Amino acid sequence: MQENRNKTGFIFDLDGVIVDTAKYHYLAWKNLADELGIKFNEDDNEKFKGVSRKRCLEILLEMGELSVSEQQFEAWLVEKNEDYLKYIEKMDQTEILPDVEKVLQYLKKRNIPMALGSASKNARLILEKVRLLSYFETIVDGNSVTQAKPDPEVFLMAAAHLNVEASNCIVFEDAVAGIAAANAAEMTSIGIGASSVLSEADHNYNDFTEIDLAFLDKLIINSSIA
Numbered sequence: 200m201q202e203n204r205n206k207t208g209f210i211f212d213l214d215g216v217i218v219d220t221a222k223y224h225y226l227a228w229k230n231l232a233d234e235l236g237i238k239f240n241e242d243d244n245e246k247f248k249g250v251s252r253k254r255c256l257e258i259l260l261e262m263g264e265l266s267v268s269e270q271q272f273e274a275w276l277v278e279k280n281e282d283y284l285k286y287i288e289k290m291d292q293t294e295i296l297p298d299v300e301k302v303l304q305y306l307k308k309r310n311i312p313m314a315l316g317s318a319s320k321n322a323r324l325i326l327e328k329v330r331l332l333s334y335f336e337t338i339v340d341g342n343s344v345t346q347a348k349p350d351p352e353v354f355l356m357a358a359a360h361l362n363v364e365a366s367n368c369i370v371f372e373d374a375v376a377g378i379a380a381a382n383a384a385e386m387t388s389i390g391i392g393a394s395s396v397l398s399e400a401d402h403n404y405n406d407f408t409e410i411d412l413a414f415l416d417k418l419i420i421n422s423s424i425a
Contacts, residue, residue: 207419208363209306210354210381211335213317214248215373216391218294218329220319221248223286228259231279237263248374251318251347252276280320287321290328298407303334305412311419312336314357316370318347336361349379354386369418372400387418 214220225244232239237259247255256276260267267275306313313335315322320341326332337360339353346352358365370381373391378400381388389404390397397403404410 206312206363206367208312208314208358208361208368210314210316210357210368210370210386212370212372212374212377213315213319213322213325213340216371217296217299217315217331218290218325219296220287220290220294220325223283226286227279227283228255230282231275232259232263235259235263235265237265248376250374250376251341252280252320254347284321287325287328290325292329295329295331296406298410300331302407302410302415303331305415307334309419312361312363314339314361316353316357317341318353348374348376349383351380351384354380354384358384358386373397375399 211217214224221244224247225241228244228247229239239259239262243262246258250258253276256272256279260272303313314337315326315335317340319325322340323332323338326335326338332338337357339357339360344352344356354368354370355365358368361368365384365386368384368386369389370377370384370386371389371391372378372381375396378388378390378397382399382401387402388400389402390400391404391406393405394400394403
């Protein structure tokens with residue numbers, strides 16, 4: 200893949216960017232919180248965006264002022280994930296967020312290398328369920344990295360797997376931690392969501408319906424020149 204080196208690489212987060220699995224994460228965490236007697240709502244769930252499963256549980260236990268054994272901690276991680284998997288097992292192509300596939304198709308036609316960079320440990324399964332796996336040259340997920348966002352490890356690893364310079368990579372993210380990770384990696388960051396929340400992003404769009412192909416072309420040209 201030496202020919203990729205001077206090309207632009209595109210890296211996509213998964214949850215909230217390609218599909219809206221955040222709602223399923225919320226339901227699974229809410230079920231566990233209810234079981235533990237911890238008040239948990241959608242505002243609380245915002246703290247979990249772009250964060251590893253382990254850190255999410257730590258935050259939840261901090262909210263409930265609970266201290267537990269490592270064995271119990273691991274058991275609850277498994278319980279939450281099994282609950283979450285019951286939801287995503289039912290996913291199909293209708294779960295793809297609007298115009299995401301249009302962007303993926305356009306980049307693939309232009310032979311632009313693409314990677315997934317996600318904290319999810321179920322990323323490959325989800326992409327298979329929604330039939331988007333073939334678009335990505337590499338998947339870097341929670342099974343691949345040791346550091347969670349905002350550490351840039353996930354994106355730097357994705358760039359290395361694509362054999363593209365980090366400075367030539369464009370990252371789509373919906374979480375503050377993800378934007379921070381992309382910026383730390385010195386990549387171009389595109390926030391998908393409210394600009395008031397993702398204010399540190401280089402560019403902001405509410406969703407992919409607002410992104411036109413001319414903008415993608417401009418990103419590709421500017422990155423290649425840089």
